[in-house]
Amino acid sequence: EVQLVESGGGLVQPGGPLRLSCVASGFTFNKYAMIWVRQAPGKGLEWVSGINGRGASRLYADSVKGRFTISRDNSKNTVYLEMNSLRAEDTATYFCAKAVSYEWLSEMDHWGQGVPVTVSS
Amino acid sequence: EIVLTQSPGTLSLSPGERTTLSCRASQSLTARFLAWYQQKPGQAPRLLVSGASTRASGIPDRFSGSGSGTDFTLTISRLEPEDSAVYYCQQYGNSPLTFGGGTKVEI
Numbered sequence: 001e002v003q004l005v006e007s008g009g010g011l012v013q014p015g016g017p018l019r020l021s022c023v024a025s026g027f028t029f030n031k032y033a034m035i036w037v038r039q040a041p042g043k044g045l046e047w048v049s050g051i052n053g054r055g056a057s058r059l060y061a062d063s064v065k066g067r068f069t070i071s072r073d074n075s076k077n078t079v080y081l082e083m084n085s086l087r088a089e090d091t092a093t094y095f096c097a098k099a100v101s102y103e104w105l106s107e108m109d110h111w112g113q114g115v116p117v118t119v120s121s
Numbered sequence: 122e123i124v125l126t127q128s129p130g131t132l133s134l135s136p137g138e139r140t141t142l143s144c145r146a147s148q149s150l151t152a153r154f155l156a157w158y159q160q161k162p163g164q165a166p167r168l169l170v171s172g173a174s175t176r177a178s179g180i181p182d183r184f185s186g187s188g189s190g191t192d193f194t195l196t197i198s199r200l201e202p203e204d205s206a207v208y209y210c211q212q213y214g215n216s217p218l219t220f221g222g223g224t225k226v227e228i
Contacts, residue, residue, distance in 0.1 A: 044223045047219065111166055
């Protein structure tokens with residue numbers, strides 16, 4: 001059974017950093033891209049970033065480019081989202097999702113339960 | 122960036138009815154790379170359909186997707202109370218990936 005478990009969320013001050021982690025199990029991790037999607041309170045889904053199976057290809061939404069960094073450690077079956085210079089508009093639940101394919105330009109067939117991030121002073 | 126526009130915003134329906142949700146893309150999608158997700162309150166999204174018309178594993182056959190180019194639909198026949206949710210379309214043929222704004226279905 002595929003499982004994705006996110007952690008690392010919480011309350012952070014504007015301008016501060018936060019690192020999210022997502023531990024995966026139940027599939028061959030390095031064969032699939034991983035994606036972060038966020039959802040602001042009461043709003044729709046927003047794609048944030050994706051990374052391919054080996055970590056060689058990554059892309060970011062314009063709204064987070066230059067501030068967020070996605071990475072993965074295939075030896076630990078874990079994908080990370082390093083978030084810096086956080087803003088109030090980054091407040092959201094962040095979901096980790098497994099892509100259907102090796103590349104991140106893909107639909108997502110399994111999702112974590114989500115981790116809340118609140119940016120506020 | 123491809124913008125996906127979903128309509129209507131909200132639907133209020135009765136059990137057993139049939140409904141069609143619309144997703145319109147701002148430009149033609151590559152090879153029908155369009156997915157539909159269902160999200161219930163407090164839960165993560167669930168993949169329903171990919172490739173515009175292929176149901177994901179375990180999805181009941183009352184959910185069906187169709188369309189091509191810029192116009193796509195998700196049809197739910199024989200609505201059940203547990204189908205109450207927000208439904209999102211997503212395109213994955215062009216970077217960046219984008220989602221529609223969602224259609225809320227109330228049963």
